[in-house]
Amino acid sequence: MTSAPLASPPRVLDPLDPQVRPDPQGRFGPFGGRFVPETLMSALTELEEAFEQHWRDPGFRAEFHSLLRDFVGRPSPLYFAQRLTEHYGGPQIYLKREDLNHTGAHKINNALGQALLAVRMGKRRVIAETGAGQHGVATATVCARFGLECVIYMGALDMERQAPNVQRMRLLGAEVRGVEAGTCTLKDALSEAIRDWVTNVETTHYVIGTVAGPHPYPKLVRAFHDVIGQETRQQCQEQWGGLPDVLLACVGGGSNALGLFNEFVRDPGVRLIGIEAAGEGLHTPRHAATLNRGRIGVLHGAMSYLLQDEEGQVQEAHSISAGLDYPGVGPEHSYLKEIGRAEYYAATDDEAVEALLLLSRLEGIIPALETAHALAYLKTLAPQLDPQQRVVVNCSGRGDKDLNTVFKYLQQRGRSF
Amino acid sequence: MDPIPTRITACFQALRSRGEKALIPYLTAGDPNLETTFAALQVLDQSGADLIELGVPYSDPLADGPVIQAAATRALSRGVTLGAILQGLRRLSLQAPLILFTYYNPIHQLGIPNFLHQLRQAGCAGLVVPDLPLEEAGSLRQAAQAEGIDLILLVAPTSPPERMGRIAQQSSGFVYLVSTTGVTGERATLEKRIPALLQQLRQQTPLPIGVGFGISTPDQARQIALWGADAAIVGSAFVQRLAKASTPEEGLQQIAHFCRALKAALQEVTTPEC
Numbered sequence: 001m002t003s004a005p006l007a008s009p010p011r012v013l014d015p016l017d018p019q020v021r022p023d024p025q026g027r028f029g030p031f032g033g034r035f036v037p038e039t040l041m042s043a044l045t046e047l048e049e050a051f052e053q054h055w056r057d058p059g060f061r062a063e064f065h066s067l068l069r070d071f072v073g074r075p076s077p078l079y080f081a082q083r084l085t086e087h088y089g090g091p092q093i094y095l096k097r098e099d100l101n102h103t104g105a106h107k108i109n110n111a112l113g114q115a116l117l118a119v120r121m122g123k124r125r126v127i128a129e130t131g132a133g134q135h136g137v138a139t140a141t142v143c144a145r146f147g148l149e150c151v152i153y154m155g156a157l158d159m160e161r162q163a164p165n166v167q168r169m170r171l172l173g174a175e176v177r178g179v180e181a182g183t184c185t186l187k188d189a190l191s192e193a194i195r196d197w198v199t200n201v202e203t204t205h206y207v208i209g210t211v212a213g214p215h216p217y218p219k220l221v222r223a224f225h226d227v228i229g230q231e232t233r234q235q236c237q238e239q240w241g242g243l244p245d246v247l248l249a250c251v252g253g254g255s256n257a258l259g260l261f262n263e264f265v266r267d268p269g270v271r272l273i274g275i276e277a278a279g280e281g282l283h284t285p286r287h288a289a290t291l292n293r294g295r296i297g298v299l300h301g302a303m304s305y306l307l308q309d310e311e312g313q314v315q316e317a318h319s320i321s322a323g324l325d326y327p328g329v330g331p332e333h334s335y336l337k338e339i340g341r342a343e344y345y346a347a348t349d350d351e352a353v354e355a356l357l358l359l360s361r362l363e364g365i366i367p368a369l370e371t372a373h374a375l376a377y378l379k380t381l382a383p384q385l386d387p388q389q390r391v392v393v394n395c396s397g398r399g400d401k402d403l404n405t406v407f408k409y410l411q412q413r414g415r416s417f
Numbered sequence: 418m419d420p421i422p423t424r425i426t427a428c429f430q431a432l433r434s435r436g437e438k439a440l441i442p443y444l445t446a447g448d449p450n451l452e453t454t455f456a457a458l459q460v461l462d463q464s465g466a467d468l469i470e471l472g473v474p475y476s477d478p479l480a481d482g483p484v485i486q487a488a489a490t491r492a493l494s495r496g497v498t499l500g501a502i503l504q505g506l507r508r509l510s511l512q513a514p515l516i517l518f519t520y521y522n523p524i525h526q527l528g529i530p531n532f533l534h535q536l537r538q539a540g541c542a543g544l545v546v547p548d549l550p551l552e553e554a555g556s557l558r559q560a561a562q563a564e565g566i567d568l569i570l571l572v573a574p575t576s577p578p579e580r581m582g583r584i585a586q587q588s589s590g591f592v593y594l595v596s597t598t599g600v601t602g603e604r605a606t607l608e609k610r611i612p613a614l615l616q617q618l619r620q621q622t623p624l625p626i627g628v629g630f631g632i633s634t635p636d637q638a639r640q641i642a643l644w645g646a647d648a649a650i651v652g653s654a655f656v657q658r659l660a661k662a663s664t665p666e667e668g669l670q671q672i673a674h675f676c677r678a679l680k681a682a683l684q685e686v687t688t689p690e691c
Contacts, residue, residue: 025552033552033553034550034552034553035521035548035549035550035553036479036548036550037479037480037547037548037550037571037573037595038550038551038570038571038572038573038575038576038584038595039573039574039575039595039598039599040575041550041551041552041573041575041576041580042573042575042576042577042580043575181486181490182476182477182490187477191477191478191479194479195479195482195600198479198480198598198599198600199598199599199600200598201575201598202575202598295526296525297522297525297526298520298521298522298525298548299477299522300477300479301548303525306522308522308526310526311498311499311500311523311526312499312522312523312524312525312526312527313475313476313493313522313523314476314477314522315476
């Protein structure tokens with residue numbers, strides 16, 4: 001435009017404008033917000049102000065990025081999965097190798113960012129919830145690095161499923177507190193962490209592990225994972241001089257998916273696909289497919305899709321993957337679904353295990369069971385695409401922690417590795 | 418200002434004119450069963466309760482400590498529903514205004530107009546929603562006001578003074594001062610900052626102030642009243658007595674006794690200005 005019109009028409013905000021994702025009240029359209037006890041409100045305001053201030057500070061950014069490089073091992077490679085591509089005979093499949101990060105998953109990006117923030121805010125005690133244990137391990141790791149006191153809440157059932165990660169957290173000096181309430185899984189660990197925060201809010205920073213929870217958490221956690229998408233854009237440019245056609249990621253709370261998607265949300269040619277856990281099947285009650293089968297409600301401080309009964313009681317989720325075993329989902333995913341920008345499908349326990357085995361055998365990469373859900377969708381997606389199209393799958397974590405689960409699962413079906 | 422005082426406002430006015438402090442017991446609905454809950458409400462009504470808070474069991478009660486969490490879990494496992502609670506309340510007629518305590522999601526599922534309609538039919542006078550802070554409370558507050566139901570907002574020790582004022586201004590019936598940073602449940606001692614919080618809040622609002630979270634003995638209730646609160650809210654200590662009793666009848670006797678002891682302690686404190 002050469003000159004501004006005299007009377008400009010009312011500005012229609014692009015629903016994908018970063019200014020409305022979220023708006024100043026922490027809303028992504030009707031989703032998000034702050035549904036928490038009053039005791040936490042001033043802490044959330046304090047956190048929001050601290051984040052806005054430090055995130056703009058070049059010194060903070062420099063420290064974050066230097067630790068991402070030297071402590072986490074970034075950038076993570078964008079790897080062309082040649083044999084997997086040949087197997088499906090369709091599009092070219094690339095893996096964003098978040099599994100190669102220190103501690104074995106994308107979770108460390110956010111844990112590191114929040115630990116830096118806690119230090120700047122003068123909070124020396126850190127708490128976190130964990131499901132699969134990956135976020136707990138990442139938090140315990142950065143707390144050790146910065147000399148912070150660390151308490152991790154973990155469902156009693158998950159402690160059993162993910163015993164090696166419990167040991168890792170303890171080795172790193174964290175206290176792991178088992179949660180016996182409710183369903184003894186991630187949802188209850190999150191509730192218990194929030195209760196701890198309500199009690200110790202004046203001295204404690206709560207490192208939430210996904211893009212859920214009350215504002216500003218969904219925005220802040222996304223910001224610390226943005227590096228995934230930013231690197232991907234640059235690597236696509238370097239490798240083929242263009243954009244990817246499809247981004248594919250698993251969605252529990254949704255942090256690895258948003259970390260990959262956010263950079264490309266305003267590139268209309270890039271399809272964004274999130275895969276939830278269908279557990280034993282979407283036709284059964286035993287799944288964790290919140291966006292596919294849930295209804296809108298409030299859980300853990302935010303309005304979002306939610307697995308709940310007719311009375312508004314939160315239902316138990318089920319997935320073979322402890323990291324996806326959550327009845328809620330980050331509010332921005334609800335928003336991206338609602339406005340039609342992202343698509344969400346689901347993969348069953350069976351499909352995830354098959355995908356894990358396939359990637360292990362074809363590429364020599366054992367993915368986490370969470371990640372395997374995204375990989376499982378390739379068999380549906382690949383036939384829809386042309387051979388020249390490119391799919392980037394977020395390989396969000398490594399699968400060493402899941403060997404016991406997978407072994408037992410196969411054994412019950414009379415199979416072995 | 419509404420020209421006709423709500424039942425809760427009228428209740429506090431009457432207490433104030435008698436120089437009395439209010440006792441507000443809390444129960445979790447459906448523990449050990451709904452029948453006992455309804456009987457317990459009548460017992461409390463006749464044992465010195467001035468207002469009564471009734472908690473709706475919820476799967477993820479973020480503001481509640483272990484006692485009320487466990488009561489809610491037991492109630493839910495027996496299939497207690499909000500609908501059944503409100504239906505049962507219709508049959509009761511209590512002197513004390515009844516305040517429903519519920520997390521927000523069950524309200525959202527019913528829809529605000531439908532929920533408030535049922536609440537009014539059940540004879541409830543007020544509403545406390547512990548996970549609905551000022552910023553999210555707008556539409557429920559307006560709709561409740563139109564139905565003549567008081568939406569009682571909570572103020573916490575961490576609320577800055579200016580925010581306390583804004584919350585108090587939007588609260589109706591009374592202001593609920595959370596006495597401690599933490600969840601509901603019994604504590605050995607009261608926090609030392611309560612008098613200062615009461616004083617700060619008093620400067621911001623003409624509404625009565627009820628103090629809750631962590632008050633579990635007659636001595637603590639008396640202390641809260643001496644510090645200038647208009648009401649003492651006691652929850653987990655009642656819930657625990659019903660839960661630990663070997664029979665519902667024994668539980669009812671215990672809460673009647675406990676309720677009278679709390680009220681007697683409060684009556685030792687008279688307000689000179691009236």
